[in-house]
Amino acid sequence: MAVYSEADAGLPFVAEADEAVLIGPAPAKDSYLNVESILAAAKRTGAEAIHPGYGFLAENAEFAARVIDTGLTWVGPSPGAIEQMGDKIRARNLMVAAGVPVAEGSSEPVADEDAAVALAARIGYPVMVKAAAGGGGIGMSAAADDQQLRAGFATARSRAERFFSSPAILLERYLPSARHVEVQILGLADGRVIALGERDCSVQRRHQKVAEETPSPGVDAGLRERMLAAAVKAGETVGYLGAGTVECLVDTTTGEFVFLEMNTRLQVEHPVTEMVTGIDLVEQQLRIAAGGDVTFDPAALQFSGCALELRVYAEDPVRFLPSPGTITQWHEPSGPGLRVDAGYTAGNTVTPYYDPLLAKLVVHGCDRAEALARAEAAVAGFSIAGLKTNLPFHADLLESAEFGSGDYDTSVVSKVLSKAGGTRGRNPG
Amino acid sequence: MAEIRAEMVANVWKVIVAQGDSVADGDTLVILESMKMEIPVLAEDSGTLIRLAVAEGDVIQEGDLIAVIE
Numbered sequence: 001m002a003v004y005s006e007a008d009a010g011l012p013f014v015a016e017a018d019e020a021v022l023i024g025p026a027p028a029k030d031s032y033l034n035v036e037s038i039l040a041a042a043k044r045t046g047a048e049a050i051h052p053g054y055g056f057l058a059e060n061a062e063f064a065a066r067v068i069d070t071g072l073t074w075v076g077p078s079p080g081a082i083e084q085m086g087d088k089i090r091a092r093n094l095m096v097a098a099g100v101p102v103a104e105g106s107s108e109p110v111a112d113e114d115a116a117v118a119l120a121a122r123i124g125y126p127v128m129v130k131a132a133a134g135g136g137g138i139g140m141s142a143a144a145d146d147q148q149l150r151a152g153f154a155t156a157r158s159r160a161e162r163f164f165s166s167p168a169i170l171l172e173r174y175l176p177s178a179r180h181v182e183v184q185i186l187g188l189a190d191g192r193v194i195a196l197g198e199r200d201c202s203v204q205r206r207h208q209k210v211a212e213e214t215p216s217p218g219v220d221a222g223l224r225e226r227m228l229a230a231a232v233k234a235g236e237t238v239g240y241l242g243a244g245t246v247e248c249l250v251d252t253t254t255g256e257f258v259f260l261e262m263n264t265r266l267q268v269e270h271p272v273t274e275m276v277t278g279i280d281l282v283e284q285q286l287r288i289a290a291g292g293d294v295t296f297d298p299a300a301l302q303f304s305g306c307a308l309e310l311r312v313y314a315e316d317p318v319r320f321l322p323s324p325g326t327i328t329q330w331h332e333p334s335g336p337g338l339r340v341d342a343g344y345t346a347g348n349t350v351t352p353y354y355d356p357l358l359a360k361l362v363v364h365g366c367d368r369a370e371a372l373a374r375a376e377a378a379v380a381g382f383s384i385a386g387l388k389t390n391l392p393f394h395a396d397l398l399e400s401a402e403f404g405s406g407d408y409d410t411s412v413v414s415k416v417l418s419k420a421g422g423t424r425g426r427n428p429g
Numbered sequence: 430m431a432e433i434r435a436e437m438v439a440n441v442w443k444v445i446v447a448q449g450d451s452v453a454d455g456d457t458l459v460i461l462e463s464m465k466m467e468i469p470v471l472a473e474d475s476g477t478l479i480r481l482a483v484a485e486g487d488v489i490q491e492g493d494l495i496a497v498i499e
Contacts, residue, residue, distance in 0.1 A: 136465065206466075321436070321437065321468060322437055322439075322463040322464035322468070323437060324438045324464065352438045352440065352463040354464065356464040356465075356466075
């Protein structure tokens, strides 16, 4: 069973579902964030469980509690675990107590600009300003001095209030050169927490991921072992159940990692883990939620080859500005080791209401070189017309020396753009 | 006279300026929101904002007039 808004009535997932229930008009607050409407749809269709996906209410502890109170099964961790990890300051403090490394920063919300400046003097510039309840990079910025910090603090606070209904702001030491590496964990029904390897998500624009790969070319065996152990510890600290992700930063100068935050849900990029482990993570989520066993032996995990995901967004490939519109042509590539998870097809309209993700191109290869070659062929073979997509950016990324070498950090997107000679227009208006 | 038009379908989140204001090249006039992204619309000329064609909460289409600077 699926639920959908008026804006999404024509999309493939509605037609593919055994039953689809309209839950409201296009604005998310009236549909995908409308708890009453979703619970009513579950009741009407006789659903026994709710899988929250990876957006909207997926990390909303109140929603999880309502689902459970209604007598339904919540496919996810306990509301308590979501709440503890949902506040970045609280999560940092929990990790410190558990012995997991964190970057120097706030142990309580920063009261105002002056307090931020005082704290930054102790941490040392540059610092990162973030919304404690935030996500998706919204309101986040790095500051190199007091003036930038004051401006960043004001922006972060207004975004935090608007998007996350919480004014709490934190500061963290900013690492000038870092890789964003995350660990997939799975809390089993019997209480054990296991780690299913890492994903490198350093290819980002506006602090949002564009491409992910596993294993991370920047993580050696020793670091991997320490990161996975820390991620398991993080999960155990909150009694984690089901699929979750522990996000870390790896300092490319020291080779050490710090805990960044935990996402208490399935991630967009989970397919790369599935490609190298052969494990269907969503199936495990459902089995765990039903109190059952997983389909594999956690003591005998096998990792095979390399996998890469490219997020195909409806946005221009240079400035990354949104490009809603109607898709006039949609031709997906096919080939060995290739998986396309698509939400759209020809004739669909991409509306401005939600995230610009159109499809995920996921490739597997016996090694990184084969995965990259397959990715290049997949990008070349994907044709979408009617709106702008970032496919040309992916072609540039795969061709670039930085990404090709595997030796890159979170600045790789800007480097690829400047090499590709993108003429950066300044005004979208 | 410079007309500033929308490049995409968007929701008008914030209007920063008012009709009659003097604006400088690069000033933010309004902030649009589309696909979970905030998109500032900047003045491309210095001058007087002789017309502001949008209000907060409006849904605008590609090509719609946002403002006129003289």
